[in-house]
Amino acid sequence: MRFFSDNAAAVHPRVLAAMADANALDTAYDGDALSKALDGRLSDLFETEVRALWVSTGTAANCLALAAMCPPYGGILCHRDAHIQNDEGGAPEFYTHGAKLLLCDGEGAKLTPDTIRATADAIADDVHRVQPHCLSITNATEYGLVYRPDEVAAIGELARSRGWRFHMDGARFANAVATAGCSPADVTWRAGVEALSFGFVKNGGMSAECLVFFDRALADATLRRRKRAGLLLSKGRYLAAQILAMVEGDLWLDNARAANARAATLASAAGDRLVHPVEANEVFLRATPQEAAALRARGFDFYDWAAGEVRMVTAWDTPEHDVARLADAIDTL
Amino acid sequence: MRFFSDNAAAVHPRVLAAMADANALDTAYDGDALSKALDGRLSDLFETEVRALWVSTGTAANCLALAAMCPPYGGILCHRDAHIQNDEGGAPEFYTHGAKLLLCDGEGAKLTPDTIRATADAIADDVHRVQPHCLSITNATEYGLVYRPDEVAAIGELARSRGWRFHMDGARFANAVATAGCSPADVTWRAGVEALSFGFVKNGGMSAECLVFFDRALADATLRRRKRAGLLLSKGRYLAAQILAMVEGDLWLDNARAANARAATLASAAGDRLVHPVEANEVFLRATPQEAAALRARGFDFYDWAAGEVRMVTAWDTPEHDVARLADAIDTL
Amino acid sequence: MRFFSDNAAAVHPRVLAAMADANALDTAYDGDALSKALDGRLSDLFETEVRALWVSTGTAANCLALAAMCPPYGGILCHRDAHIQNDEGGAPEFYTHGAKLLLCDGEGAKLTPDTIRATADAIADDVHRVQPHCLSITNATEYGLVYRPDEVAAIGELARSRGWRFHMDGARFANAVATAGCSPADVTWRAGVEALSFGFVKNGGMSAECLVFFDRALADATLRRRKRAGLLLSKGRYLAAQILAMVEGDLWLDNARAANARAATLASAAGDRLVHPVEANEVFLRATPQEAAALRARGFDFYDWAAGEVRMVTAWDTPEHDVARLADAIDTL
Amino acid sequence: MRFFSDNAAAVHPRVLAAMADANALDTAYDGDALSKALDGRLSDLFETEVRALWVSTGTAANCLALAAMCPPYGGILCHRDAHIQNDEGGAPEFYTHGAKLLLCDGEGAKLTPDTIRATADAIADDVHRVQPHCLSITNATEYGLVYRPDEVAAIGELARSRGWRFHMDGARFANAVATAGCSPADVTWRAGVEALSFGFVKNGGMSAECLVFFDRALADATLRRRKRAGLLLSKGRYLAAQILAMVEGDLWLDNARAANARAATLASAAGDRLVHPVEANEVFLRATPQEAAALRARGFDFYDWAAGEVRMVTAWDTPEHDVARLADAIDTL
Known part of the structure; x- marks a missing residue:
């Protein structure tokens, strides 16, 4: 994912x-x-x-x-x-x-x-x-x-x-x-x-x-x-x-809204972990290397940003069930 | 054309x-x-x-x-x-x-x-x-x-x-x-x-x-x-x-052969008008402005190269009947 | 020289x-x-x-x-x-x-x-x-x-x-x-x-x-x-x-006049050998390789320009006696 | 100066x-x-x-x-x-x-x-x-x-x-x-x-x-x-x-030694005001705008570096008496 x-x-x-x-x-x-x-x-x-x-x-x-x-x-x-x-x-x-x-x-x-x-x-x-x-x-x-x-x-x-x-x-x-x-x-x-x-x-x-x-x-x-x-x-x-x-x-706006909505779902799950407010389709959150590894073990692919931070990005075509699963995974870290 | x-x-x-x-x-x-x-x-x-x-x-x-x-x-x-x-x-x-x-x-x-x-x-x-x-x-x-x-x-x-x-x-x-x-x-x-x-x-x-x-x-x-x-x-x-x-x-070769063959057809029609031997898919031929205008009047689009010369280029998708018509038109100039 | x-x-x-x-x-x-x-x-x-x-x-x-x-x-x-x-x-x-x-x-x-x-x-x-x-x-x-x-x-x-x-x-x-x-x-x-x-x-x-x-x-x-x-x-x-x-x-003009005058002296000597009219301080003249070698043997240094041509340049400080000698040498080629 | x-x-x-x-x-x-x-x-x-x-x-x-x-x-x-x-x-x-x-x-x-x-x-x-x-x-x-x-x-x-x-x-x-x-x-x-x-x-x-x-x-x-x-x-x-x-x-070394020695004289005078150790011919020292103005009023020309800092540079030809005067002026700020 x-x-x-x-x-x-x-x-x-x-x-x-x-x-x-x-x-x-x-x-x-x-x-x-x-x-x-x-x-x-x-x-x-x-x-x-x-x-x-x-x-x-x-x-x-x-x-x-x-x-x-x-x-x-x-x-x-x-x-x-x-x-x-x-x-x-x-x-x-x-x-x-x-x-x-x-x-x-x-x-x-x-x-x-x-x-x-x-x-x-x-x-x-x-x-x-x-x-x-x-x-x-x-x-x-x-x-x-x-x-x-x-x-x-x-x-x-x-x-x-x-x-x-x-x-x-x-x-x-x-x-x-x-x-x-x-x-x-x-x-x-x-x-x-x-x-x-x-x-x-x-x-x-x-x-x-x-x-x-x-x-x-x-x-x-x-x-x-x-x-x-x-x-x-x-x-x-x-x-x-x-x-x-x-x-x-307005396909450009529809697609962007779709991506943003998916990021918002992740942001809700991330709560206090958020490094920045989520205003578009990028989610930066704090995660220890162990937590990042745990997420990856569950099939999620994302970017290690800075020490103790990861970046997750959604797109117009990110499957909603993938988003739901990732939100759930973040929530239960 | x-x-x-x-x-x-x-x-x-x-x-x-x-x-x-x-x-x-x-x-x-x-x-x-x-x-x-x-x-x-x-x-x-x-x-x-x-x-x-x-x-x-x-x-x-x-x-x-x-x-x-x-x-x-x-x-x-x-x-x-x-x-x-x-x-x-x-x-x-x-x-x-x-x-x-x-x-x-x-x-x-x-x-x-x-x-x-x-x-x-x-x-x-x-x-x-x-x-x-x-x-x-x-x-x-x-x-x-x-x-x-x-x-x-x-x-x-x-x-x-x-x-x-x-x-x-x-x-x-x-x-x-x-x-x-x-x-x-x-x-x-x-x-x-x-x-x-x-x-x-x-x-x-x-x-x-x-x-x-x-x-x-x-x-x-x-x-x-x-x-x-x-x-x-x-x-x-x-x-x-x-x-x-x-x-x-070898689609690249097939397409090139098709384009070259079309150019060869035009070359044959051009005969003595050719400025250069036709070895690929470009045909340079001598044509007076009047002749060029006559060809254009018949629907052919091509490039005025130098004074008294025109350039015609064929491609893999040039319709064969267009080629035949142009060859004929050149022949009857 | x-x-x-x-x-x-x-x-x-x-x-x-x-x-x-x-x-x-x-x-x-x-x-x-x-x-x-x-x-x-x-x-x-x-x-x-x-x-x-x-x-x-x-x-x-x-x-x-x-x-x-x-x-x-x-x-x-x-x-x-x-x-x-x-x-x-x-x-x-x-x-x-x-x-x-x-x-x-x-x-x-x-x-x-x-x-x-x-x-x-x-x-x-x-x-x-x-x-x-x-x-x-x-x-x-x-x-x-x-x-x-x-x-x-x-x-x-x-x-x-x-x-x-x-x-x-x-x-x-x-x-x-x-x-x-x-x-x-x-x-x-x-x-x-x-x-x-x-x-x-x-x-x-x-x-x-x-x-x-x-x-x-x-x-x-x-x-x-x-x-x-x-x-x-x-x-x-x-x-x-x-x-x-x-x-x-007007030192700039005085110096230029001096250089130009020296070139004019050479130009007079060169006569029909001149490739271009001499209007400033450069003299281009026809000289066979043998002639060029002869001039060099007499101590004159100059530039081989094109085949059969040499370039001689005068400056504000070119000694007049050098100019006179070169003019003489050209004259007697 | x-x-x-x-x-x-x-x-x-x-x-x-x-x-x-x-x-x-x-x-x-x-x-x-x-x-x-x-x-x-x-x-x-x-x-x-x-x-x-x-x-x-x-x-x-x-x-x-x-x-x-x-x-x-x-x-x-x-x-x-x-x-x-x-x-x-x-x-x-x-x-x-x-x-x-x-x-x-x-x-x-x-x-x-x-x-x-x-x-x-x-x-x-x-x-x-x-x-x-x-x-x-x-x-x-x-x-x-x-x-x-x-x-x-x-x-x-x-x-x-x-x-x-x-x-x-x-x-x-x-x-x-x-x-x-x-x-x-x-x-x-x-x-x-x-x-x-x-x-x-x-x-x-x-x-x-x-x-x-x-x-x-x-x-x-x-x-x-x-x-x-x-x-x-x-x-x-x-x-x-x-x-x-x-x-x-070794003129290059002699000149550099002369410049360095002059800077050392200023450094001694500057004492605690120094921002950096003086190892060559540049002296950076802390001075309030008022102090800098006072020095300038006495005829010394120098560079305002950062807020509250000035730079003074000596050269091979800086007159020794100018250095002595500036050292004195710094000392008595």
Whole structure:
């Protein structure tokens, strides 16, 4: 029973069906009807004119956004536990040609204006120090916390006042929106976000994330960077099809709600063991090595996070009976 | 009737089926059973131990190979009409951190030891000039010519004697092997090739090319570069599935033969109009603007290449009756 | 007797004296009085407000300018024999993070609007091709030809109409201005040039070139790039002192005139042997290997350029009697 | 009275004289007799065969070394207060094409095997995390502490056991050796160091640092990188002359001893105010803003370091009477 991550979950049948349907089309790169529909469809979803590009991975989406927002000699403010800092194999440095990540603190990998200022204000404004040029937050965070619109807006206001660009890594954006119960617009561009890595792969897609530019001027150079990075698939229609299927009928929200509900079940069972509040689909709980071993012995697969902590992740397709069994197992530890 | 390119052809049903089958698996990145099977399956095909990595695009495959073979301060010998020089939006420079393409001549975009030496020997061996570090050829070439094993071996011998690495861009490798009638080994590692971008997308795949390292030592750093470029899909199993399906039962060769046969039909019709011999699935022929317009008026879609030349490309799925009609139309120009 | 190059000529005594005087100062980087005087002094010379930065080498000056003018995914139009293409060891690609040099033709390494258009117009405006973003000319050219103000202005107008940035490599700018007899302003910003690598090292300096931005907005990021490239010397005052000494009393022009006059003497002797008109301080002449050997046997040192051609370069300090002897020797070949 | 830094101290008269003497030479780049003498002269000093390259700045020396030691996708272990992390404007990332600095702790900016292991061992060995490839220490450290040979050797042994390359930033190497009283060999290659940025500029030079490779195999590619970075001065002889003059008669050690002695005088006066032991030529002491202002009012110039701390630096040429006055002023605060 797999609670290791949501990153290898099955592809939703409606996504698979949409890909099969795309086989009939025959225009290359992003010249097909599906790719061309992305701008409009995402503009509807976000209630404003956006540019929307398919990209094969979340890492690529994040790093294309950062490259559009930060010059090679600049710095990117982010949490010290951010995915871009720890889990992308140096991709931000590759795409930006060596920009420097400037690390900030914050409970549960969540930044606040205060923690951002603490890092930024310690950097002397001279030519010897790399200066901040942009800011990236992750919603939901690496620890499954959710930024609400007002929290994002406070950070957005700081960014605006300092002249920093503002990016949101939304690998689990769907889970965050499902929890916040807000409109996608409220927690992004209305709060100052200029580019969003809108994740679908963890949530029922196969190989398509959507890079959404609220500042549409950033898109043109990004189209060139996407090609230059070897990310412009000749049969892009199969990526566009995935995104459109996920957006259609709010499948993205339905799937996220399903994953979140499963995590909530585990959270209830975990009670005092919880390391962080469970706001999305990740559950971090305290467990001794013996307890972790006992759970594994019963067939549950999950991640050892830090000493005495484990991480369990649910997905849209996590079987409910697996969840029930794991909740029960946690309860009876 | 589309003869524009093979780059947007339909995905073969057996490939689609294999992808659907992969939905049951659930291990991320390249840890799944299908991804793990690539080394073995490609080793069988090439009759030697290889390392085989899935990559989403041919550009990425080429550029990962080049980055493994050339330091940032080095040079890459290639034909001046090579895809890496003209059609990858600067990706080779991105992946290699600014290596320089050193351009060689050759009829039909085909290099020979003589044309390579002409370029290389004109470069003074001092610190002011970028020195050649590797060599890349394309088989079949941009003009649809096919390198035979002895031709590759002659170039490989030159590369070996100069200490240059040797890469083959095989976006249409299947078409080349189908024509040459040789074993894949003969035209690659037995002829000195150390890395091959083995193309499947133009030939019935959806989004998976295979980067094959005959010099297996090059693979480890490439795994890191693939991640760093945002190319490590979390659901890599769907890429591996495509490659395995294409290799299974020699589907790759069957598809290439089908495409080549269609091109041969057009070549016969074109006769004296041919700009290059037709050895793979590309047909370059002389046509006045009026003639090109006449063909388009009859529903044929193709590419204006140079002044007075057009390019027609066939694919595994080009309908035979479309081919027959186009052959007829050319014949009666 | 050295006619190999002007790149190792002695440092002018007034430059050495100015450096010794700078020893009394003690502010680091470019915070000293001499460094701060550059903007003003060069603004006077060019009759407009400029930003002027000291840089240790011409390669660095060129490449900092190009990095300010061309994004990593862009292209730089230049002559195929340009120094940035052939003699800087890949520095343009390093500084620009992999921009591509787009090569143009032109007699004597001199570009014209026509030769530039021939290259630029052959580049399809799509995402697969690297697009021109800037243009770089060398004055005097690699073959010692001089662009006059109207020639530069014609190119500048083309650049402006296409939205390209415009850089001038002036490693031998002094020699060019001395010949053209124009004001420095006329052949630079009044003709559309936005950045000039103003060379002093070949002309009596030791280790200081001046990067002059007529578009002053380009300077701020360049200050950061200069630091990031390890080019911000802590004792920059010794570089500023060199430039100020060269500008003072038009030493730069006097030195260039001296060098040019010596080349003119050689040119007269060479007569029909000349490969290019001698407009600056470089003399290219036809000489058989036997003739070249004969000259060397008489103690003259020079460069074998192409088959049957040699290059002789004069400098501000080339002894006149050496020039006379060489002229005589050429005359009597 | 300047105690701001040693980075703008005067050039020693013997260095200036050596530069003037170099004016007679005339071979370009590093082909002159002085540049060619570096390998031998530094080999003598270090009692082993080395390759020694002049470089204009310490930043460039450090970053060329790091580029030789770390691939673009790799990581560089260093102290979180290291110059390469904080004061080089992103140059390490530029030269290495985006390698990541992996930050370690340590009192007084001094690393130990334990603090290095703490950082390194927390990095999971998978493709998502940037892996350590090299290690850089600074001797003397940013806080003026000195590594003794056995301390370096312990770190060198760790590096060797892990397969990491080992670099020493010796911007104040002279001050460290003067204090340690060891041979230069003992604290470098005999302790495992493979490359040393040997600083001369803070210690009486003008614009020449020496990059010393104990692993000589690293030098060849570095010659190309030096050119590619625009750091290959055409009149390199003036840089070589500086280094040779500094090494001649142990001027480097004499100057460092002079600077260290001045710092010791200040340290004695500072007593309990000292933040770190004074082992080289930097004095960090506690002073309230009022106290700092009082000192400045008396004509002393120095750096506000952290809250309640100031930094005072002595150089080879700091006038002894200024030192005496400052010592007195500190004493009577």
